[in-house]
Amino acid sequence: MNPEDIEHSIAEIQKGNEALREQLIRYYQPYILNVVGQVCKQFKTWNDDEASIGLIAFNRAIDTYKPSKGRTFLNYVYLLIHRELIDYFRKENRYKEVIRSDGELLKPVEVQKSFDQYLYEQEVSNITEEIIAFNEELSFFYIRFGELESFCPKQKRSRKKVLQIAEDFIQQSDLIQQLFQKKHFPMKDFINRTSYRIKAVEKYRKYLIAVIIILLHPEWENLQAYVSGEREREKWPIKR
Numbered sequence: 248m249n250p251e252d253i254e255h256s257i258a259e260i261q262k263g264n265e266a267l268r269e270q271l272i273r274y275y276q277p278y279i280l281n282v283v284g285q286v287c288k289q290f291k292t293w294n295d296d297e298a299s300i301g302l303i304a305f306n307r308a309i310d311t312y313k314p315s316k317g318r319t320f321l322n323y324v325y326l327l328i329h330r331e332l333i334d335y336f337r338k339e340n341r342y343k344e345v346i347r348s349d350g351e352l353l354k355p356v357e358v359q360k361s362f363d364q365y366l367y368e369q370e371v372s373n374i375t376e377e378i379i380a381f382n383e384e385l386s387f388f389y390i391r392f393g394e395l396e397s398f399c400p401k402q403k404r405s406r407k408k409v410l411q412i413a414e415d416f417i418q419q420s421d422l423i424q425q426l427f428q429k430k431h432f433p434m435k436d437f438i439n440r441t442s443y444r445i446k447a448v449e450k451y452r453k454y455l456i457a458v459i460i461i462l463l464h465p466e467w468e469n470l471q472a473y474v475s476g477e478r479e480r481e482k483w484p485i486k487r
Contacts, residue, residue: 253320254314254320256270256271257271257309257312257320260309261309261310268306268309271309272302272305272306274379275305275324275379276392276393277375277378277379277381277382277392277393278321278324278375278378278379279298279301279302279305279324279328280292280293280298280301280392280393281374281375281378282301282324282325282328282329283295283297283298283300283301283328283332286328286329286332286333287332290396292393292396293393296335297332297335300328300331300332300335301328301331301332303331304324304327304328304330304331304332305324305327305328307327308320308323308324308327321375374469377467377468377469377470378392378470380464380467381457381460381461381464381467381470384460385456385457385460387427387430388430388431388453388456389430390453390456390457394453395453395454395457398451398453398454398457399454400451400454403476405451406474406476407476408447409451409454409455409458410458410474410475410476412443412447412448412455413455413458413459413462413474414462415441415443416437416455416459417459417462417463419437419440422436422437423459423463426456426459432448432452432455432456434448434449434452458474461473461474462474
């Protein structure tokens with residue numbers, strides 16, 4: 248979604264279009280979890296309080312965003328989520344804070360570095376664009392981005408195995424065509440051509456489809472780095 252479309256949608260929502268608000272929220276759910284995870288320094292799901300706080304902040308951003316201020320909507324969303332979570336951590340005594348003599352709360356070094364990185368290097372924006380495009384492709388297979396953490400193998404060895412299966416799969420152009428036309432994994436044809444067992448493939452089928460989609464998009468550098476193991480699997484998919 249380009250900036251013009253975002254601003255138009257927000258203007259309509261601020262006039263009372265609640266159906267459009269729901270659409271915008273659904274569209275940016277991966278981004279909200281992405282920002283929450285970055286601030287929290289760990290993966291979060293919609294079952295976590297922090298994710299709910301992020302959603303509330305996103306709604307507030309929709310209601311209060313003004314393009315005339317010169318800040319992009321996603322920058323503004325990041326700022327509000329960041330502020331709300333810091334306040335939440337402070338109230339929950341889970342965040343070490345430093346107070347200046349004038350009473351202003353100073354942000355700890357790690358959070359400030361994260362915020363600066365977003366503002367000046369736009370890394371989060373790049374990751375977000377990948378996630379949104381990735382999420383759209385996943386939806387064709389009735390897979391939600393938020394589910395991937397539960398489908399992902401917990402052991403590094405198993406993740407490497409799934410990656411190998413995915414790499415073997417994308418060598419078969421006709422199977423790729425089947426996958427995207429029929430929207431389900433061509434298990435029988437793939438097994439007949441390889442030495443893999445059905446049980447091994449079926450166990451991680453949804454995650455395998457996700458990895459295949461990523462491998463077919465070399466322009467998604469951050470997601471590519473994640474599935475290839477070049478980045479630590481601390482959170483999914485931040486800083487992969």
